[in-house]
Amino acid sequence: MTTHDFSDKVALVTGGSAGIGLATARAFARAGARVVIAARGVEAGRAACNAIMAAGGVASFVATDVRDEAAIIAAVAHARDAYGRLDLAVNCAGAGGDMAPLEHASQAVWDDVMAVNARGVWLSMRHEIPAMLAAGGGAIVNMSSIYGLAGRAAHHAYVASKHAIVGMTRSVALEYAARGIRVNAICAGVTATPGMRQAEAVVPEVVAGLVAEHPMKRMATEDEIAATALWLCSAGAGYVTGTPLAVDGGFLAA
Numbered sequence: 001m002t003t004h005d006f007s008d009k010v011a012l013v014t015g016g017s018a019g020i021g022l023a024t025a026r027a028f029a030r031a032g033a034r035v036v037i038a039a040r041g042v043e044a045g046r047a048a049c050n051a052i053m054a055a056g057g058v059a060s061f062v063a064t065d066v067r068d069e070a071a072i073i074a075a076v077a078h079a080r081d082a083y084g085r086l087d088l089a090v091n092c093a094g095a096g097g098d099m100a101p102l103e104h105a106s107q108a109v110w111d112d113v114m115a116v117n118a119r120g121v122w123l124s125m126r127h128e129i130p131a132m133l134a135a136g137g138g139a140i141v142n143m144s145s146i147y148g149l150a151g152r153a154a155h156h157a158y159v160a161s162k163h164a165i166v167g168m169t170r171s172v173a174l175e176y177a178a179r180g181i182r183v184n185a186i187c188a189g190v191t192a193t194p195g196m197r198q199a200e201a202v203v204p205e206v207v208a209g210l211v212a213e214h215p216m217k218r219m220a221t222e223d224e225i226a227a228t229a230l231w232l233c234s235a236g237a238g239y240v241t242g243t244p245l246a247v248d249g250g251f252l253a254a
């Protein structure tokens with residue numbers, strides 16, 4: 001599948017115990033990187049590491065809630081302590097929040113979605129970057145969404161948080177472009193993760209409607225999103241920074 005060689009690299013993946021994050025962690029390991037999975041789900045995180053190691057890869061798990069700065073600091077410190085450096089990070093941890101008309105929307109949901117998606121990515125970069133500078137450079141990919149570049153009715157917190165990710169990706173890219181760190185975002189369309197399959201089981205008409213809005217009329221696979229993250233981290237993307245890259249079956253072309 002992948003032709004990248006990350007055998008001298010250390011990669012950290014937040015939210016790496018499930019869905020797109022897990023697919024990315026596996027793809028990094030297959031490409032030779034040593035991987036730190038920084039995720040909330042302890043059982044799922046350990047299982048992901050064990051599966052990677054059983055397949056001949058190198059991975060470790062650090063229980064990490066990205067709302068907690070100390071946990072992010074510990075995850076980055078683990079990369080340096082266990083593997084000596086941090087070169088690459090894919091910040092996947094994300095919260096969806098509820099869909100609700102504005103006049104019924106909850107401030108608690110707003111605060112939590114912003115804490116995970118916006119502040120979580122900001123805090124992650126804030127601690128990943130010094131470690132990458134110490135390693136002589138690096139690359140970061142932040143998981144935004146088609147809703148980082150387009151609106152969606154009744155999904156304000158998610159949409160605002162994903163736009164925030166695009167904005168901070170551009171700003172941090174500008175800040176570190178001359179210091180060897182590239183920062184990009186993936187604006188993913190609807191992706192066939194376990195979470196999305198669960199939603200499909202509960203509200204099939206909503207998910208079918210979402211898929212129908214994508215010109216390719218199908219979901220992305222987790223591996224298609226992971227492959228883009230790996231490419232953005234690779235030397236082949238060496239002149240790409242500050243870019244929100246749509247991987248969306250044509251959604252944003254409309």
Ligand SMILES: NC(=O)c1ccc[n+]([C@@H]2O[C@H](COP(=O)([O-])OP(=O)(O)OC[C@H]3O[C@@H](n4cnc5c(N)ncnc54)[C@H](O)[C@@H]3O)[C@@H](O)[C@H]2O)c1
Nearest residue numbers: 015018019020040065066092093094145188190191193195
């Ligand atoms: N699935 C999709 O259709 C889709 C589309 C566009 C963007 N995305 C984004 O991709 C990323 C991954 O989403 P997914 O669909 O693979 O999984 P998901 O939406 O089911 O869960 C996201 C991941 O983040 C983790 N997470 C949630 N809150 C966390 C916290 N406070 N601290 C640490 N980890 C936390 C979860 O455990 C999970 O691993 C998210 O940022 C999501 O917004 C997903």
